Amino acid sequence: MANNGGRWHAYVVLLPGSVSLWPEYDWYRDAPVPTLTERAQVLAALGYEIAPGAEWEWTEASDVYDDPSSPVRLIATVTVQAMPEVTA
Numbered sequence: 053m054a055n056n057g058g059r060w061h062a063y064v065v066l067l068p069g070s071v072s073l074w075p076e077y078d079w080y081r082d083a084p085v086p087t088l089t090e091r092a093q094v095l096a097a098l099g100y101e102i103a104p105g106a107e108w109e110w111t112e113a114s115d116v117y118d119d120p121s122s123p124v125r126l127i128a129t130v131t132v133q134a135m136p137e138v139t140a
Contacts, residue, residue, distance in 0.1 A: 053091065053128040058082045062094050064132060075099065085126075099135055106131040 053062045063076040075098040079086050086094075088108075095101055108130045116122035 055126045060086050100132040101135050103131040103133045
């Protein structure tokens, strides 16, 4: 999940594979940060859930490396797993 120009963008990285095939979702707002519940709901809608014992980790990344005046992007990561398929 990343904050990218006024919106929060969630995506599931699938390796190996093309970025164009990654499941994704956008919250078209800059604030507030999507809640844990909102993130879990989006992951479920994409067919994933947070892996047991995994926790969200936050990182800052600058648009321009080594420039303290550069805008900062917030990036959050968590390990996920595909949700089990329900069979009737």
